[in-house]
Amino acid sequence: MNLKNDLILRAARQEAIERPPVWLMRQAGRTLPGYREIRASVSGFKELVETPELAATVTIEPVDVHGVDAAIIFSDILVIPEAMGLTYELIEKKGPYFPKTIQSRKDVDALQAGEKAAQELHYVYEALQCTKQKLAGRVPLIGFAGAPWTLFSYMLEGQGSKTFSKAKKFLYQEPAAAHALMEKLTETIIAYLKLKIAAGADLVQVFDSWAGALSPQQYRTFALPYLKQICDAIQEVPITVFAKGAWFALSELGELDCNTLGLDWNTSPQQARAWIGNGKTLQGNLDPCQLYAPLENIEAATRKMLENFGRNHIANLGHGVYPDIRVEAIQCFVKTVQAWRYD
Amino acid sequence: MNLKNDLILRAARQEAIERPPVWLMRQAGRTLPGYREIRASVSGFKELVETPELAATVTIEPVDVHGVDAAIIFSDILVIPEAMGLTYELIEKKGPYFPKTIQSRKDVDALQAGEKAAQELHYVYEALQCTKQKLAGRVPLIGFAGAPWTLFSYMLEGQGSKTFSKAKKFLYQEPAAAHALMEKLTETIIAYLKLKIAAGADLVQVFDSWAGALSPQQYRTFALPYLKQICDAIQEVPITVFAKGAWFALSELGELDCNTLGLDWNTSPQQARAWIGNGKTLQGNLDPCQLYAPLENIEAATRKMLENFGRNHIANLGHGVYPDIRVEAIQCFVKTVQAWRYD
Numbered sequence A, B: 001m002n003l004k005n006d007l008i009l010r011a012a013r014q015e016a017i018e019r020p021p022v023w024l025m026r027q028a029g030r031t032l033p034g035y036r037e038i039r040a041s042v043s044g045f046k047e048l049v050e051t052p053e054l055a056a057t058v059t060i061e062p063v064d065v066h067g068v069d070a071a072i073i074f075s076d077i078l079v080i081p082e083a084m085g086l087t088y089e090l091i092e093k094k095g096p097y098f099p100k101t102i103q104s105r106k107d108v109d110a111l112q113a114g115e116k117a118a119q120e121l122h123y124v125y126e127a128l129q130c131t132k133q134k135l136a137g138r139v140p141l142i143g144f145a146g147a148p149w150t151l152f153s154y155m156l157e158g159q160g161s162k163t164f165s166k167a168k169k170f171l172y173q174e175p176a177a178a179h180a181l182m183e184k185l186t187e188t189i190i191a192y193l194k195l196k197i198a199a200g201a202d203l204v205q206v207f208d209s210w211a212g213a214l215s216p217q218q219y220r221t222f223a224l225p226y227l228k229q230i231c232d233a234i235q236e237v238p239i240t241v242f243a244k245g246a247w248f249a250l251s252e253l254g255e256l257d258c259n260t261l262g263l264d265w266n267t268s269p270q271q272a273r274a275w276i277g278n279g280k281t282l283q284g285n286l287d288p289c290q291l292y293a294p295l296e297n298i299e300a301a302t303r304k305m306l307e308n309f310g311r312n313h314i315a316n317l318g319h320g321v322y323p324d325i326r327v328e329a330i331q332c333f334v335k336t337v338q339a340w341r342y343d
Helices: A007-012 A033-041 A045-050 A052-066 A079-084 A105-109 A114-118 A122-135 A148-157 A165-173 A175-198 A216-222 A224-233 A247-253 A269-276 A288-292 A295-309 A327-339 B007-012 B033-041 B045-050 B052-066 B079-084 B105-109 B114-119 B122-135 B148-157 B165-173 B175-198 B216-222 B224-233 B247-253 B269-276 B288-292 B295-309 B327-339
Strands: A089-091 A095-097 A141-146 A203-208 A239-243 A260-262 A281-286 A313-317 B089-091 B095-097 B141-146 B203-208 B239-243 B260-262 B281-286 B313-317
Touching (some): A007 A313, A033 A045, A033 A052, A045 A052, A052 A122, A079 A148, A105 A175, A122 A175, A141 A148, A141 A175, A148 A175, A165 B288, A203 A224, A224 A247, A281 A295, A288 A295, A288 B165, A295 A313, B007 B203, B007 B313, B033 B052, B045 B052, B052 B122, B079 B175, B105 B175, B122 B141, B122 B175, B148 B175, B148 B203, B148 B216, B148 B224, B165 B216, B175 B203, B175 B216, B203 B224, B216 B224, B216 B247, B239 B247, B269 B281, B281 B288, B281 B295, B288 B295, B288 B327
Parallel strands (some): A141 A203, A239 A260, A260 A281, B260 B281, B281 B313
Antiparallel strands (some): A089 A095, B089 B095
């Protein structure tokens, strides 16, 4: 099916376009009334993730309401650890929780991985197919996965953490077992992304949300080689890597075979360009809290951001949109980007 | 009283010394058996902070056990919000909690500040005097305070946060009230540090623990001007600024009138030197999780760190020591630094 709006794909491939495309991380979610209604009608977050028809509906809502230039499939990065053998729960107001965590090499060896694990996630692929059909080519559909280190952290910590000291302790004390788990995760992520692409994803993004917890040395040893394997394996569609907090590894991230690098709100595009050059598209990076400001300030800050990035930019926030942000604030951000024209 | 070991003061003043001094953030605490015993004998953390004799005893324990080159007064950064009018609690395994938080300009105006607020913290100054006496000049005593932005965050959030979205929202929605609170905090911090110095602190450190939550623009507007006021006001003893996660502001932090800048474990000394030049001493920055590794790896990583920093360095971790780190691991770190000699 031909896409009516392929701006984000052309931006990712660094083709000449008249303005940057725009979408928001976590654009499908609590900020939207349709989402809140559907969420209230199901038993929990996981039922929503696992019901393709509902996942498709919430995926499309921000395209209808905000007119963003891409949809991103409604799902969770933790479906992969679950497919590998560690089920997760989502505890209201607390976040994800794994009743069983990885404690030893034996636990790593017991996990299933690769194609076999990825195939368990049929509800994700069905959600993608269903979304593609409903979207009818209006905008591209983004598929995503957590990066190996970020999924590893959850599997070791069992939940979010301020220090990630359990996960990092395992890197320092059991490096061989840590690499074994990273390999299993990498295989599974690659198989998963390929199945997502087969089901209709037009672009994929890898989220390394906890990248900033590692030292440059540990990131080089335990994260970058696996991100490289993923980027090398995904050649079918453009790929974006968003390693939050990994400013110290940006020059190395710039060497990955990916189209786009995401930036958090700490990192200026000028600084990023100084580290990675002009070979990639950059995505980001308005401070998500900027959307709490009065509308005229949001508009001014968005224009400032667009000016700073220049060409080869996919406009977004520097992190997921927060659940209490007003619809009008999001619309102001989106409309400001869409009204922008490159010189 | 003459100091028998003034290495850290000479390092802060960039004098020629034979090896770097070493101490650890949170060196007085749960890693030590004497601390755990005293902690078990009191009603809670606050009783310990507020009892000068006990605070002095736990302050000195790491000097006795590890032979570190400085003591840091056992206290908490949240004594300042409390002196200004917001009491805090420390909830076991959860961290600090403020039953009442700042919601509006009116709440800001109701806070007391400056000299008057600082004078309420008599137990801190008594603890410093008591510690100085017991130390009898063995090593210098460090006093500390939270930075305005970090204390502001706690006063708005009421507790730790992943996003600091309440505190940041206030910056975007109520900038004038936010500046008013920053000013009150700054005045109080300056008065507090001066009283600490009068009570015997030989060096002071300002902790901006949540610096990394702000965008470069917000940090420039709401944090740096107040850090500058503090550094300009404190001329009696050397001052260290540790702005965790504020890599993006390092060149501006380098312009502050402080002696030493602390680095977290994400920031290499080479990168820091490129941003700030050679005019200041650097403090840090071993990954706190490195101390989970086998002793021979701790030694190797510590030596590598010392090599990377070169001269004008105060050895430390890149963050506070975690409570489950073994005494032997800390000792390995300390002894490795103390055995080092500059060429």
